[in-house]
Amino acid sequence: MMRYLTTVLVALVAGFAGAAAFTYSGLGDANTREYLVSNPDILPEMANAYQTQEARQQLASIKGNVSRPFEGAVLGNPNGSKTLVKFTDYACGYCRATVADVDRLIAADPDLRVVVREWPIFNGSEVSARMGLAAAKQGKYDAFYHALFALGTPTAENVAAAARTAGVDMDVARTYGESDEVTAELARNDAMARQLGFTGTPSWVVGDQVFEGAVGYDRLAQYIEDAEG
Secondary structure: OHHHHHHHHHHHHHHHHHHHHHHHOOOOOHHHHHHHHHOOOHHHHHHHHHHHHHHHHHHHHHHHHHOOOOOOOEEEOOOOOEEEEEEEOOOOHHHHHHHHHHHHHHHHOOOEEEEEEEOOOOOOOHHHHHHHHHHHHOOOHHHHHHHHHHHOOOOHHHHHHHHHHHOOOHHHHHHHHOOHHHHHHHHHHHHHHHHOOOOOOOEEEEOOEEEEOOOOHHHHHHHHHHHHO
16 A cells, blocks of 8 residues: 555656656665655655656757757857757746846857747747747847847737847748748747657756756856766
8 A cells, every 4th residue: 555655646746657667666665665755855856857867868869959950040159069958938937037147158158059949838929939030040030039038028019129129121021930941940849848848938958958947047057067077
């Protein structure tokens, strides 16, 4: 009975795959069960470790695609040897909060390349993502990205204003934004994000690290440093 309950706890925290791994790995012996029941706070740590391992395994199979930017959708040094990948949505307040952190990282390291993957997961944000990719195609991505995040929510008016600020050719952008090429890029980004287990934005990839959230400048800088170590 105790083994069953512990497996259920693992399932609740790590999912059924984690529970299966726990049950059949030999970790379900009496001593381990007793320790986990006495120290339930370790279960979230187990879950996080398991999820991190799974994400790294998934990343290994698609790493080249994740770090290969859509043409022009890059911040910092497009030829830099260090790469930080950001999955983002213009309607995401946490994504907006990370803009200054990423800018600071770029200013501190001229060899940093930030690959931005447009992942519109909020209602109404797909239009802004399509315009972002259209701006990238015209070499205006950095200016559009910063202008739209500075304006706040990606309303139709703000998207148009950001595009004008960036100097985007609006007629060309509107046509290209509805193209199969842009649609395919958004589908790829969504598929990669889901394969990596991301549940929201911002989400990040650097080296073999996969993580989520507005983690702050210091942690981002540490992840980049660790990837170089």
